[in-house]
Amino acid sequence: MIAVLKPNAAPEKEAELRQYMQSLGLTVQDIAGESTHMLGMAGDTSHLTPDMFARFDIVDHIVKVRESYKLANRRFHPDNTVIRCGNHVIGDGSLAVIAGPCSVESEEQILSIARDVARSGATFLRGGAFKPRSSPYAFQGMGMDGLELLKIARSKTGLPIVTELMDNSHLDAFEKYVDVIQIGARNMQNFSLLREVGRLKKPILLKRGLANTIDELLMAAEYLMAGGSFDIALCERGIRTFETATRNTLDLSAVPVLKAKTHLPVVVDPSHGTGHWELVEPMALAATAAGADGLIIEVHNTPHLALCDGAQSITPEVFHTLMDKLRRVHEAVNR
Amino acid sequence: MIAVLKPNAAPEKEAELRQYMQSLGLTVQDIAGESTHMLGMAGDTSHLTPDMFARFDIVDHIVKVRESYKLANRRFHPDNTVIRCGNHVIGDGSLAVIAGPCSVESEEQILSIARDVARSGATFLRGGAFKPRSSPYAFQGMGMDGLELLKIARSKTGLPIVTELMDNSHLDAFEKYVDVIQIGARNMQNFSLLREVGRLKKPILLKRGLANTIDELLMAAEYLMAGGSFDIALCERGIRTFETATRNTLDLSAVPVLKAKTHLPVVVDPSHGTGHWELVEPMALAATAAGADGLIIEVHNTPHLALCDGAQSITPEVFHTLMDKLRRVHEAVNR
């Protein structure tokens, strides 16, 4: 961390600031700039925040030089994290495909879709049992019953299940029954939830918040890892911008940026990322070409009757064709 | 809701769509546009989502004409909501001022600040006991001990206390001890929390999420109101934009927009909204001139030693001067 001082800082004020820095165990170094004087701090700054220095009157601003995440940082952990659920893998160079409906709606629905996507080559089954909905009047998911149906679908298809946890009161059930626990975009900075989920030491799919930077996504992963969970897949699912032609703006450059900054695998959600089923195919192909480790795709057998997100769900037929194209592109970039 | 059809929609497809609309209890009306055919739907559409129609092949897009919030809507509830905690009020035309430190740090600290802000005319005391922090390594608040210290500060000053709830496991304690429960920006769409807090029927300060629209803020309030809590103050605290000179971009036009759309009172947080203590005064004055019902301001006796948010906290002395100016501006706009 570097403190940029205001011009003409009084020497006694500067001495006070140096003393404070040293009291925190830091080594202080003078740095000269063009008409600028700075104080560099060396030592362990991971528990410090810029705020601690910003309020000294003589400080103009604080420059942070290093990332705040450690466990998630590729700089300190160069080898890729590989997540394994039985035979199904995320992060080993293959393309993981998590497919299924937005919500579990009935046994018939989830079984039918699960069989279809398994047959086409999906490697994980998604399906919401607890749903975060912006309106209190909208369908909120089947709850525990939905979880039961997912278990049946898993036993019939062999696909591990990925489903969203919204509340600490469901921790036990998710620990027992769920293969990969999804933390939704709206809960990426629900730190109470992150702290508890981290203790379960299960695979987690962590979605990037709508207004969260890549560094904040990595800090959320750091929460989970500090709790003891190391099998974390990061999910880019679109950020909020001024553009309204799409539901969100899918930030595909987050894929290579994350791959450079962290050893955790990266998954892309072209369904929420765009909000329109016609855009799912081109963006799934683009994510694969950009180097994603996996995709999470909403598939519904009767999208126009879906209880949520019908506009962005593709049919099993479209999914089948897409899988072929995905294999071709994955091969083309990894040859 | 209006469905805009694609050109040359097949008549049998259109008949199918009409039938579906009618099956939902809606009256369907043909609307002619320039080279466009549309179907208008009349009836109760509050439980419907555009998605339900968007996926019919012949639909180009869906236009929503009306707001989804009912209980929070001024259209149906024209009279202002006034929140009362003993003699202290938000929403009656006076200017409520909620002041105090980011975090409770010690008995001495919270008592000293509480007395100072009370003396200067603050009407509520703020102070965090549970803190949402983006780093797992940063100070996370004093927890229940912090709540105890806030109770002491209330008993010494008479100021009702406003503090943030992060977790359903603290619902009982907050119900018993806290006057106004704060829902933080990062939890504005934590629907599990909203659902439970709504049942307490206590006054709530609901902060706008960093990436949430005004309509989404009103839908979050609708969650609380659907649970039975009607005393809700909405809080503008800055949104995330491309500008980095300030921590967030304080959207003051949200004040008059909200006052037109809802009967709930509106509070502004110039501390989080800007991130810099020098900007708190001008933005607090601006918020008052824009018609805010209240302000929430971070005050710390030794900002450079604060355990969080020191850079945006003002001292009791600066707060005292600010209160004078606020009174003058409030009077000037309300004369």
Next chain:
Amino acid sequence: MIAVLKPNAAPEKEAELRQYMQSLGLTVQDIAGESTHMLGMAGDTSHLTPDMFARFDIVDHIVKVRESYKLANRRFHPDNTVIRCGNHVIGDGSLAVIAGPCSVESEEQILSIARDVARSGATFLRGGAFKPRSSPYAFQGMGMDGLELLKIARSKTGLPIVTELMDNSHLDAFEKYVDVIQIGARNMQNFSLLREVGRLKKPILLKRGLANTIDELLMAAEYLMAGGSFDIALCERGIRTFETATRNTLDLSAVPVLKAKTHLPVVVDPSHGTGHWELVEPMALAATAAGADGLIIEVHNTPHLALCDGAQSITPEVFHTLMDKLRRVHEAVNR
């Protein structure tokens, strides 16, 4: 266009509004909604703006149902526009690759790079002669001398040249010497420039502005087309968001969205879109997989000595390898 009326609109006010609509040659239709009354307008609304109706007291808001662009609209012009410069093409299903340095710096530099990229398979040569720079103290380009050097490079390699026009005073020179005139992101809504350039009837590469929506990009194209220029390639080059890990956020979903809305070809700029040379390859591959008609890529022989944009320029060697991968991905998605 539809006018949503306020509740309880006075009949005489409504009559006045209807009369005004009719005076503009529009047919007015009553539309019933849930507790809402609306007036639909049918007829030619292309010259009308919502503002014209929004200010009537009884109007709550105006809903626009149709796009404002006509000439650029695929709805009215279903066939793809194909741009030809001799043997070089944009928009015929092949992948056009426009490569070269940010700025022309010397004859040696531009010739060396032009030969390298031609050998690797680039189909157009880019190079700035006039440079928009955010600082008045930075290198502003070689001007007319740069244009001369581009002509020499074209004659040596056969590659058509793409270069940016910033000022109407250079119209004549660009008309005579340049194959594809580039309109930069910062000039996308410089309507004086658009009006004049449109009259030249030459191929144009129109870049999307940093804060411009897809619809505004299409309206800018409409300006050029209204002037008589129909050979326009639209260029996605990143938009401005809150994310700072990349220079801009490359909005690749704009590719399929544009392909659906317009018949004009779409080119992607992964260099400006990311600002980091390491990200150029993954995003170029992703753009190709998303269905782009072309790419524009900054290539420099000595990036660390480049007079501008060195951080985002790739070397001829990296470009050569990239071309191989691009061909493989292009083939994979178009098989």
Next chain:
Amino acid sequence: MIAVLKPNAAPEKEAELRQYMQSLGLTVQDIAGESTHMLGMAGDTSHLTPDMFARFDIVDHIVKVRESYKLANRRFHPDNTVIRCGNHVIGDGSLAVIAGPCSVESEEQILSIARDVARSGATFLRGGAFKPRSSPYAFQGMGMDGLELLKIARSKTGLPIVTELMDNSHLDAFEKYVDVIQIGARNMQNFSLLREVGRLKKPILLKRGLANTIDELLMAAEYLMAGGSFDIALCERGIRTFETATRNTLDLSAVPVLKAKTHLPVVVDPSHGTGHWELVEPMALAATAAGADGLIIEVHNTPHLALCDGAQSITPEVFHTLMDKLRRVHEAVNR
């Protein structure tokens, strides 16, 4: 400027980088951080860009410590700039009010509005003769005839005129006839225009671009000042964000931020900043309370018939009442 090096940089590579820095006349200093090595550069860095160092292989990233603007920087020019047009002033502590229609539409219209706003206490007259319109089919302004009508209005009311320049071909006319030349938001980074206008040495109202940071606004001012124009008023007029309830998001914190960074006066445009006439009053009052030196407000005698921006124009009657409130608030904050 500081170069943060990658870990384990080869000594010979580091020597090469140092040599390059020294060849630019900079003094290089070693800086130690936590597991980080940095090179600080002291000397005149105003003509350097981070790009020049970013591409050396061993550089992780570049940190810029100082602003790039010099002439606009309060650090070097602490005294406020005061702009005078006869008796009318911007920046001397009074509140300048620039009022008038979006476009000049007829002699009767501009004279009527000019007299009304003068009577209510406006200090400058605004009115567009050349209009930047997003549609080529919309009204583009009266052009030179509009300029003539503004001159008549000035002679009848004594109000100096503020009007937008869009094109270098009108420089002579604007130099002769216009008191304050407006550079519109869409032209804030039209560097060809900035360069030419800067040479006129006339007062300029420079509007912030929709997606431009405060620092970029100051760099645009630097262009004008480098050309010799020092009487520049900066105008906050709303930035583009995800919120759609308002046309733009008026960033009022830009007012105190700019007042700290620069000596140039700051004007706020609540009309474009919000897009709704009902929001003009609260935001004009808020801007005044935030410390703005002036306001620019759209006033139209028959807003529902205005040829542009009718939705955001207030009537002369509303303007008259607003002026009273503005005086009260201005007095309250400056007492």
